[in-house]
Amino acid sequence: MEVSMSTLKYADCIAACNECADICDYCATSCLxxxxxxxxxxCIRTDMDCAALCRLAAGALARESEHAVAICQLCAQVCEACAEECEKHDHDHCQRCATACRRCAEACQKMAA
Amino acid sequence: MEVSMSTLKYADCIAACNECADICDYCATSCLxxxxxxxxxxCIRTDMDCAALCRLAAGALARESEHAVAICQLCAQVCEACAEECEKHDHDHCQRCATACRRCAEACQKMAA
Amino acid sequence: MEVSMSTLKYADCIAACNECADICDYCATSCLxxxxxxxxxxCIRTDMDCAALCRLAAGALARESEHAVAICQLCAQVCEACAEECEKHDHDHCQRCATACRRCAEACQKMAA
Amino acid sequence: MEVSMSTLKYADCIAACNECADICDYCATSCLxxxxxxxxxxCIRTDMDCAALCRLAAGALARESEHAVAICQLCAQVCEACAEECEKHDHDHCQRCATACRRCAEACQKMAA
Structure with missing residues (x-):
């Protein structure tokens, strides 16, 4: 049977969380x-927090957890903080990370609304 | 700056791990x-193991960890076990999960080769 | 050099989070x-959420994260919900889990205060 | 009902994994x-890998996962690598982390034997 992420209820928000987690993990390594x-x-410290929270949020969304809304609200907050820090640095990986964080924050806010 | 997952070194394997984790988490909830x-x-227990390991592998790959190969080898092994269990059940979520697990196992084996 | 968890800033809250995560994971398996x-x-679903959040909180506390307070607030909330669900069931593992969840919620609230 | 970690099957190994994860997370922050x-x-990169794997191992042990042995084998390997790196540095947090990593590696090897 064909797998399709789009069968998951919160597919867009899950995709944004996964992307943000990966880009944050890559940003941390690149900063080092x-x-x-x-x-x-x-930047490295906030990347670690953001990656951890985005992965937890993706899992909670995929499990259609009762706490998904509260988790996404916190995730959006940490993503915003990470974006603010990353935007201070000119490195490509930081600028890309800021974009992924803003996008994920938006997806989480929309989900939680 | 545009974000692109394809800038990550192991983008395909990361994508397979994220997808497998999400589908496993969804399968666990659906089984319940x-x-x-x-x-x-x-099935629920192996879904939990597989989701946890796939998320850890995605992070290790995104961080270009020195241990990424060893982690992917174990991830492939757990994905295979999860696929075997899921294939025993006719539910759509189990069949889809088996497909995602096989695909992730293959991506992890290829990465570790 | 001797390791001592007590050198960590939030040692008590970290210990409560670790214990709660382990007991929740054990409760989920036992429920199955x-x-x-x-x-x-x-009960299984809330155990999964609670274990994941407690492990994330322990890490954030150990890293002395800027977001530790916000994470502990959410962790306390999920622990309370898990305790409420576990208290409905007479099984030893559920009753023990409820106790660990209440203790962790209290430690997280104290930390966040 | 009283909670007791000692009721868990692999209580010693779980405790070593939790301690190692916390000390690694603290070491990463202190290194920064x-x-x-x-x-x-x-050191920071191996701390991240080691913390992530120890938390996953603690969860798998608490859930009495079928894959606990294989996970503990990999965890022991990553703990050894982390200890080797930490031992190169004179900082207290690195020396303490090396001790915690060696202890966890030993506990995981014993569990997997």
Missing amino acids: KEDNVAMMAR | KEDNVAMMAR | KEDNVAMMAR | KEDNVAMMAR
Whole structure:
């Protein structure tokens, strides 16, 4: 039988959470390779929080959890904070991460509305 | 800046892991709504293992972890076990889950090769 | 050098979160072995949510995350919901889980205060 | 009803995994505050892998997963690698992390034997 993510109830929000988690994880690793790592410390820390919360949110949404709305509200908040931090840095991985975080925050807010 | 998952080194394997995790989480929830839940107990338990390992693998791949190969090898093994269990059940969610697990196992084996 | 969890800033809350996660995971597995699994479906689902959130909270606390307070607030809320569901069932694992959930909710509320 | 972690089948191994995860998460955060962060990059990355795997192992053990042995084998391997990296650094948090990683590796090997 063909698998289709679109059969999941909150497919769009799940996709945004997965993407954001992956891009945050990649941003953290990439920040650790930058010349001035010390300047990236806060970005790395918020990337870790954001990735963890996005993966938890994706799972809760896929399980159609009773707590999905509350989890998405918190996820949106952490995504916004991560986007704000990433936007301060010119590195491609940070700019891309900011975009993924804004998109995920929006998807989570829409889901929670 | 545009986000593109395809910029990630192991994009295909990451996508397969995310999809498999989501479908496993959905399968677990759906199994719990079936008439004969007792018959689905092993499926639910292996879904939980598989979802957890696929999410961990996606993160390790996105971080380009030194342990990504070893993690993908274990992930492939658990995905195969989950597919075998899911294939025993006729429910749509189980059949779809088996397909996602096989696909993820293949992607993980290819990555680890 | 000797390891001591007590060197961690939020050691008590971290310990409560770890314990609650483990007891919830054990409760989910035990519920799946009960004669009337269908009656335990909601308990299993809330166990999964609670375990996932408690593990995420333990990590955020150990990393002294900026978002630890917000995460603990949500964790307390999900622990309360899990305790309420578990208290409905006479099984030892459910009653123990309810106790661990109440204890963790209290630790998280105290941390977030 | 009184909660007791000692009622769990693999209580010792679960406790070692939880402790190791927490100490790794704390080590990662502490490394990011060191003067020479660049020198700590590999330590931070292995801390992330180790924390994630230890939390997954604790959950699998608590659920008495069929895959607990295979997961503990991989967990032991990643803990050893993390201990080796941490031992290179004189910081207290790294030395403590190395001890926790060795202890967890031993507990996981014993469980998997």
